[in-house]
Amino acid sequence: MRIQDATRQSLRFDFRLSDAIPHPWAWAALQFDGTADLSKYSTVSFLxxxxxxxxxxxxxxxxxxxxxxxxxxxxxxxxxxxxxxxxLTRLSIPDWWYDAEHVDIARRSYALDRVIKLEFGASPYSPHGLDAQVEIGDLTLHGRDDRYLVALAMVLVAGWTAFGIGFFRAQSRALGATVAARLTKDLSFVAYRQLTVERFEDEEKAGILRFIATHYAQAGLDLDAVAAGTGATRSKINDVLKTELGMTFPGYLKKVRLTEAARLLTDLAGATVAEIAYSVGYANGSYFNKLFKEEYGCSPKEFKSLASRLEMPSGH
Structure with a gap:
């Protein structure tokens, strides 16, 4: 790596990736003196x-x-x-970082209020064994003017006051109908799951489904644990789930857990969301909330509130 120019106009550097190490990487960085607050910026553009x-x-x-x-x-x-x-709001955290720093992989969020540096560099798709030249110019951070946001907020608040209550009620009814329909469909899935566990003549296949159905609430359940508990190979487990249910192991496990969580939220009025999350195998409440909202379109707390006000299908 060799930096040719780092003026205010551009960042120019050369690099060459070698196969001498397993994962070669070269980069040049624009580093701040300390940290910088870039939270008011949403995009970055450059040539x-x-x-x-x-x-x-x-x-x-x-x-x-x-x-x-x-x-x-x-x-x-x-x-x-x-x-x-x-x-800048849709960047991804690489999986290797969680292993290297021993951090829970559920912590996918990040904040731009303490930025150390901006790095430009090679990727896994960059060619090896070639001299590469890079120039980054016209770098601009784009944000927002809060004065206009405040003015816009005042206009919106004034306009929304007139119809906010009616809109909320309509949305609540629509969300309730959607959630009820989804839960009905998922309860059919639970019934099918129970049927497949009980009626399979193939004992190995039945054993796999039965093991997952009875151990899904075990935190950290993975393919290796199912293989150890059933004596089946990882490929056999995947084949069974794909053939019978059209799902991968992670997808099926998530579906079973969230379906059971929805049933418990409907049936157990006195249980907290955290207790239900733990009971279906999620020790991380924030991660459970995220998965549940992706599945049902609302948070577990909102779902529970809807279930108490609407006639929801029973899980029994």
Whole structure:
């Protein structure tokens, strides 16, 4: 790696990736003196030139709990130069970072209020054994003017006051109907799951489904645990779930857990969301809330409130 120019106009650097190490990576960074608050910015744009044409990464290193967390994304460039615009709110945290720092993989969020540096560098798709030249210019951070947001908020509040209650009631009824229909469908899934466990003549197949059906609430349940508990191979387990239910193991396990959680939220008025999450195998309440909202379109707390006000299908 060799930096040619790092003026206010551009960042130019050369690099060459070698196969001498398993995962070669080269990058140049714009590092802040301390940390910078970029939370008011939502996108970054720049002109990217590179020879040969390449797929590069932008990594924004943020301070999280005293360690640097990488928030990354990919972009393309060529010899003529390509205008690039990237959404700073939709970057991803690579899985290797969680293993290296021993951090719960559920912590996918990041904040831009303490940014250490912006790195531009090679990606797993960059060519090896070639001299590569990169130039990043016209780098601009785009944000918002809060004065206009305040004015807009005042207008919206004034307008929404007139019809907010009616809209809320209509939305509540629509959401309730959607959730009730979804729960009815999922309870049919539970009934089918129980039927498959009870009626299979193939004992190995039945054993796999029965084991998952009786151990789904076990935190940390994975393919290896199912294989150890049933004597079946990992590939056999995947084949059974794919053939009989059209699902992968993670997808089926999530479906079983969330369906049972929905039933408990409907039937157990005195149980807290945290207790129900734990009872179906989720020790992390925030992660459970995220998965549940993706599945049913509302939070477990909202679901429970709807279940108490609407005639929801019973799980028994």
């Amino acid at each position: 990217a030139k590179c020879a040969p044409a390449n797929a590069l990464t932008l990594n924004i290193a943020v301070l999280d709990g005293g360690v640097a967390k990488p928030a990354m994304t990919f972009f393309s460039c060529n010899e003529k130069g390509m205008p690039v615009s990237l959404d």
